Amino acid sequence: MKQQARLKQTSNASEELKKIVLERLKSMPESLSVSIGNAEYTTDELVEHVEDGDEVGKQIMEIQLQYLQDLGSGKIYDNE
Amino acid sequence: MSNVLVTRPNHDQATDYLFHWSKPVIDFAKKHLQTFDLASKKANKKNFDSYVKAHDPKFFFLNGHGSESTITGQDNEILIDASELNLNVFADYILYVRSCKSGKVLGDKLVKAGASAFIGYKNNFTFVRHLDYTTRPLQDPIAKYFLEPSNLVPTTLIKGNSASGAYNRSQQDMKRNFAMLVSSTSSKEERSTASFLWFNINAQVLLGDMDSRI
Numbered sequence: 001m002k003q004q005a006r007l008k009q010t011s012n013a014s015e016e017l018k019k020i021v022l023e024r025l026k027s028m029p030e031s032l033s034v035s036i037g038n039a040e041y042t043t044d045e046l047v048e049h050v051e052d053g054d055e056v057g058k059q060i061m062e063i064q065l066q067y068l069q070d071l072g073s074g075k076i077y078d079n080e
Numbered sequence: 081m082s083n084v085l086v087t088r089p090n091h092d093q094a095t096d097y098l099f100h101w102s103k104p105v106i107d108f109a110k111k112h113l114q115t116f117d118l119a120s121k122k123a124n125k126k127n128f129d130s131y132v133k134a135h136d137p138k139f140f141f142l143n144g145h146g147s148e149s150t151i152t153g154q155d156n157e158i159l160i161d162a163s164e165l166n167l168n169v170f171a172d173y174i175l176y177v178r179s180c181k182s183g184k185v186l187g188d189k190l191v192k193a194g195a196s197a198f199i200g201y202k203n204n205f206t207f208v209r210h211l212d213y214t215t216r217p218l219q220d221p222i223a224k225y226f227l228e229p230s231n232l233v234p235t236t237l238i239k240g241n242s243a244s245g246a247y248n249r250s251q252q253d254m255k256r257n258f259a260m261l262v263s264s265t266s267s268k269e270e271r272s273t274a275s276f277l278w279f280n281i282n283a284q285v286l287l288g289d290m291d292s293r294i
Contacts, residue, residue: 010271028272031211032222035094037180037204038145038156066282067275076262076278 021064022050036060082294083114084238085137087123089144089154097209100180100217101227102177105141106233112238113139113294123153132169139174140294141234146179149186162186167193174243174292176233180204183285196292197243199233199250203283208273222273225261226280229253237294244290254281 028043035041036059041049049057070076086106090099091117098287101121109115116131118124123144142159149162160167171194177187183200190198206224213219229250234241236246254277260266261274 024275027268028270032208032269032272033093033095033211034206034276035207036206038094040093063204063206063279064275065277070278076258 014019017065017068018050018061020068021061024064025050025060035065082138083116083135084109084139084141084234084294085116085118085128085131085135086141087118087128087143087153087159088120089123089152090120093214094207095144097207097217097223097227099222100121101223101231102141102143104218105231105238108235109141118153121264123159125153125157125159127186128153128159130228132270137173139234139237140175140176141168142175142179144179146177146182146186148181148184151177151179151182151186151190160186160190162189167195170195172196174198174237174294176237176246178205178230183283187285187287191288195288197286197288197290199243199247199284199286201280201283202285203279205230206276206279208276210269223268225257225270225273225277229257230280236265240293242291242293243286243288245283247286247290251281251284254284 025043025046033040033042034046040052046060050060086102088099088102090096106115106117116135118127118131142151145156150158151160153159167190172191173195174197175190175195177200177244180201181203183202187198187200209223209224210220217223232244232250232253236249258274258277261270261277
């Protein structure tokens with residue numbers, strides 16, 4: 001039971017993070033395009049990939065989560 | 081005089097931006113070193129191998145797509161593959177690879193095979209561009225936050241500085257740009273790009289002899 005509760009908590013946390021990332025991406029101006037790996041994506045495409053949870057979406061999540069984690073830990077401010 | 085070999089394919093939008101942003105580096109290199117520019121269709125495996133053999137470049141500035149174990153040229157033709165047995169042809173050379181993930185496996189293998197130093201990216205090399213500047217990449221006010229600092233690796237090396245000097249100069253410039261992007265005076269477009277530049281700062285790696293020079 002405890003394990004099931006932990007899994008549910010983790011799943012909820014992942015969904016919350018995904019929501020935060022999607023909100024961030026949706027707020028990006030449409031005048032921008034992002035080159036990641038071997039392809040380029042409009043802001044709408046970034047959102048679609050994260051929503052689909054495909055490989056590109058996972059890369060975008062990784063980029064955004066690293067930023068949010070380093071923002072939370074204060075690592076980002078060490079550079080200023 | 082030392083030689084430098086540059087590859088800059090341009091078969092899609094991302095490589096086209098790298099193609100154009102490499103030009104200022106090439107112009108600068110030509111003032112100091114014998115510079116060989118494998119641009120567009122010239123950035124193929126046959127030419128690459130031929131130039132390496134004939135001109136013995138001391139420094140490689142390679143642009144394009146890639147993976148953990150490869151760097152590619154025009155139309156994604158593989159130029160260097162970590163599984164090649166003759167990676168020791170790059171012994172004593174310095175390489176700066178502006179492509180995705182080559183710092184993860186390929187860079188390490190090149191250094192183990194004798195390369196003096198390798199600067200690249202252990203994760204995806206990422207940049208954001210402004211769609212209004214598709215035909216004028218060098219004037220793109222957003223892409224410059226990414227590509228100017230990356231150009232500092234080759235220009236700092238060409239000036240005679242060490243690999244660590246070049247790496248640190250690029251890192252400092254990325255961090256300076258990052259601070260500008262997250263400042264209260266930045267535009268919405270600029271703020272939106274900060275997370276992607278932060279990713280590059282963390283992805284860039286220096287492997288090998290930090291004191292090596294061209």
